[in-house]
Amino acid sequence: MVALSSLVLLAGCGSGISFLDPHGPVASTQRDLLFEVIAWMMIVVLPAIVLVPFVAWRFRRTGNNKSYHPNWQFSWPLEIIVWGVPVVLVCILATLIAGKARSLDPYAAIPSDKPPLTVEVIGLDYKWLFVYPEQNIASVGVLALPVDRPVRFRLTSDTVMQSFMIPALGSQIYAMAGMVTELNLLADRPAVLMGQNTQFNGLGFQNQKFDTLAMPQADFDRWIANAKQAERPLDQDAYSIVSEKGKLADLRSRFDFDPSKGLIFSSVEPALFATVVARYRPEAAHRHESDEAKGPAHKGHDHANH
Amino acid sequence: MPTTEGWWPLLFGRLSYDALPFYSAIATAAASVVVLGAITVVALITYLGRWRWLWREWLTSLDHKKIGIMYVVIAMVMLSRAVVEGSMMRAQQAIALDNPGYLEPEHFAQLFSTHGSIMIFFMAMPFLTGIINFALPMQIGAREVSFPLLNSISLWLTAGGAGLMMVSLVIGKFSTGGWSGYPPYTDAAFNPGVGPDYWIFAVTLSSLASTMTGINIAVTIYKKRCGGMSPFRMPLFCWTSLCTSVLMIFALPPLTVATGLLALDRYVGTHFFTNDGGGNMMNFANLFWLFGHPEVYILILPAFGVYSQVISNFSSKILYGYDSLIIATMCIAVLSFTVWVHHFFTMGQSADLNAVFGIATMTIGIPTGVKIFDWILTMAWGRVRFTVPMIYSLAFMVLFTVGGLTGILLANPAIDFQVHNSVFLVAHFHNMLIPGLLYGMIAAYTYWFPKAFGFRLDEWWGRVACGCWITGFCLAFLPLYPLGLMGMPRRTQEFFEPAYLPYTIVAGVGALFLLAALASLVTQLVVSIRRREELAVPGGDPWNGRTLEWAIPCPAPEYNFAVLPIVDSRDAFHAYKEKGTAYLDHRFYSDIEMPKNSMTGVVFGIALAAASFGFVWHIWWLAVLGVLVAIAAPVARSFVLDTTRIIPAEEVRRDHEAWLARLRKLPPADRAVETTPQNRGLAEAAAA
């Protein structure tokens, strides 16, 4: 209880690491949902927590109580309350789940008048590689996003299963080799946000973090322009170096960069993401090409309706 | 070292000097403790000249009570190891802000894998199996379980698995893939070492053992109840044991399939869960949690049964809402098969699918909530005695409610997207398993200890242990809730957010209390053994009990009941005492047929453990030999027809009448002196 009530205090500290201090609509809905469910649950949790010590003490053996009914074992009215209240409560909570399920589906596009920015995410051992296909740049250890514009992540892994998460923006989702998962997020104000992998994937797991830079569109455009000047193409050779097992900092021996600003590539080998997926599932290559042809915006809705 | 060519690989497979744990001082120390411990035990038994006694009275015994006690011994030993490991991890995280701490990343990863695997498969499962084995046949008025030999085989398979876990500490490294061992991380492509193999074989041995235990217990309950013991007269512990055993029967096969297919991937090169070749790792998650979720209820239901017994007993009152509790238990058992997806809401399936499983998950909250309130109503209008098992039960009810709240939060897919894989999840399942399972098992241990050994456990040290478990749990795990909400992932050896630090320090202090709790339990046992004369309860009924197991002497005779009881109500022993018919001379005694000892179980368990060791290290002759011996043992046994022995009626009469004569000289103990040496096991109600 103490722990839970201290939640409210938490919202202030550790800015940018948690959905308790949300920086986007997904995380803020999730936070509201968290508090709403906690509030509803108090209907049964509080009575239980209060009644246990109260009843035990009130009916203690050494107490001066004359009301001893050793054979009292059933009462319909009490039984109806005991079953009825949780049933009603679960019905209410079920509507909460059902109501929010589709809009909070990671695959569901976030409603906005701006077209979504696509970022392709490749999970590597102890770092994430971000490819911006429209801008034709890539980065490791840093993810720049424009504020107020939906971002559509397409994720895969070039190693074991990982879980991609930016808590302050919203949901996490697994990235697996030979498969493509999707995640839609939106940052609503500029900030530096913590991003990470939450699925243990080896001895450098704790270092698989990145800074998410949510910035105004103009700054984002400038960041892209800067990136393009890095003169460091992400070709097959560079990719094979990046995808070696190791932490981001270990790459400093191979590339010249400041780990706190991330490793930026000025151009990307065409269809790198599709190549990585197809490495594990050759037949998948065609499917994703045809998906692309259909148009990305479509996809989220399609699947939400399955 | 000739490790890759010549005769060495034929004889020793992949074993080599490198397999010894000299890579880290801490690992070396841990291995030394295991080796020294084993040597000490062997030396002690040899010194005392107790090998023959041990073999005849215990290891080969088919007595359900002794098998139950041996299970609990395994559980206690493994509990000690796993609590120490857990504390090491908490200590690591308490200092891990921008600091690699004192544990190597690999060692830390091994620790969370062994801690989880041991706690689930070699602490919780043996503990509850032991308690059920011990108490259940007596509660239903039976002399033995349906299949005593199978029972011994299950015990020795579990012991073999536990032994394999201990060996992994000394020879080679254990898996770093966590207790759930998700591929592809645990596939040969990413983890070619022996670690995942240790995990696979230890878990599979435990899985097979539990399946057989489930069959045995379910059949015992179906077919071995005494006269008049209709299903709706069984104590609630029997009902929860029945549901647990049904879950074991049906939920363990998915685990066997999952570990079996993973083993094929690793040994044969198939593509079930690999990244390439058409493998599908998502099926592993699916299979594992098909087992994993019912498993949660396998663990918790027996504890629910214990709480039902304890709360009713120490409130001196009949259980409130007996039928309601049974219905709730059955609902939980069936629903537990319909919720497994909530362990991987974040894998990418559709929102509708997640919603269905989220709602199903919350539905389990209903019967669970009902149980809590039924227990509260059991205390109401009773006379509550705050003995050690009762204090555990009270702490359980409060803390479990908090765990229930966080469980409902996790059941909501949208919230789970945030806290999945975080320490919030770690806090939640420890919240269910420590106050839920562990408190229940320790309460059961305290409650039934006199029935097993004839004397009560020391009350004061019991309270100290209880206080430490409660304080330790609250300090060590409640802080993980806010930490998880703040985005701290589980299994992290180091972190970089200063905001986490205060919480991890509190959790580290909590771990110290948990260590103290463990030490108190050991002290309690030692103190109690020293004071055994004072604490003896030869009357057999130290707690003014209500169910049949209290109607017989402490410790219980091999055949439990001199004459099989016939019951005509729930809480049968309580009814006897009310009527004054609790301790009657029987007119007729008959010969009792009991199973003879058998070494089949020992041979079977050791052979399969050896085979597993052979598989892990690619020592193929050992693997094949072990499997062959394991097949041959039961086959050979099937040629033995003389498997039972007769205890003559006259001997039964003599022992029973001697006990009754002693009993009548005992002073009846008022409940006010229940925890003092004046309690000799004859309750005032019966004496009146």
Add this chain to the structure above:
Amino acid sequence: MSTAARNRHPGINLGNTDPHTHAQAEETLFGFWVFLMSDLVLFALLFATYASMIGATDGGPGPKDVFELSSAAIETGVLLLSSLTMGMASIAMKYKEHPTRLYGWLGVTLLLGLVFLGLEAHDFVKMASEGATPQRSGWLSSFYALVSTHGLHVLAGCIWLTISIIQLAVFGLRSEVKLRIMRLSLFWHLLDVVWIFIFSVVYLGGLA
């Protein structure tokens, strides 16, 4: 008669011909039946795994490339026939027919079981020689896992049959031996039930 009518269990009941063994059978056979149900769940999951991997051929051979309808049909016939002979053995045991009959039926069942295993082994070798090994693709892995798990069960049944025949010779028709044969026949019939799903889902489903 009334207890015999009440205590019935799957398979042959000995109620009228051997009431003593019948009474013992109740508990033992119920336990074995529970085990069989647990085993069925194991098979169900192998089936589910197979079903989820039907498309996972990874560019390798598929069902139509490697399965032959005729060999599946022969295997099915052999196994079905062995179920019948096992039933005949149970009846011979129950009605205490001449011992050679019981030996005969058990022997024929064992022979049919071995023939089945031989045919299956032949199929596997042939498939493997065409490159359809368990290592080739996820689909083939799941095929071999499912079908050879069934095969291993049949093998266990054959070993059990052999031991039963030996025990009949050594001990005669004692209760213990009878109970084992009764359980064996349940085991054997249930393996046939599993095979129905294997030929329907794997072979016919793959070739249809």
Add this chain to the structure above:
Amino acid sequence: MSAEVEEQEKKRELRSYIVGFVLAISLTALAFLVVAADLQTSTAYVVIGIAALAQVVVHFRFFLHISWQRSTRDDLQLILFTTLIIILMAGGTIWILNNLHHRMM
């Protein structure tokens, strides 16, 4: 138990096995013939499925002697419960993995 009653019971049990065998072999043959005849795939699936389920019932009824009339026994409940679990587990697995397959492969 008189020899006559015993003889009757024996005949009944023999007949049960023979009937079961004939039914089973016919259902098997039907399923194989459908595939051999190269019927339309979906039709073939339906026929194979129905034949398989019917044959399972035949095996349980005639070889394992399970029937509705004696439903006081624990065995039938056990079979039905197992069926429920199998449907939940196998059905759930196929549902979930298909859904995942569609969404990410």
